[in-house]
């Protein structure tokens with residue numbers, strides 16, 4: 274899914290601000306830098322925006338795109354001292370930590386992303 278179709282969020286999950294730190298890109302370790310991102314889950318991608326307003330910008334507004342096909346998602350207590358942190362590792366070797374201080378928010382996103390990983394990987 275590309276372009277306008279990728280901007281169509283799944284209806285059953287709200288877009289929301291989550292704390293995100295990209296810790297490696299294509300297998301190359303990066304310095305951890307947490308930032309609050311506006312996250313949107315589509316049928317096969319997690320879209321990351323600097324803020325909510327950017328979702329209205331059709332081109333170039335996306336800060337990052339996490340490809341969920343073939344990705345692995347797991348809770349982690351080792352990669353951060355923060356609570357409620359899960360990691361997404363993409364099939365190209367990029368690693369993201371995602372966190373919310375609110376457990377129900379974090380687990381709701383974990384469950385939805387894991388389902389999306391499973392369904393997009395089977396296709």
Ligand code: I3S
Nearest residue numbers: 294304305306307351352353354355358370
């Ligand atoms: O894994 P680290 O290096 O302990 O992660 C911390 C750093 O990213 C730190 O930034 P500086 O390297 O600029 O000090 C952040 O402020 C911390 O939040 C990171 O640790 P946590 O445990 O919060 O993920």
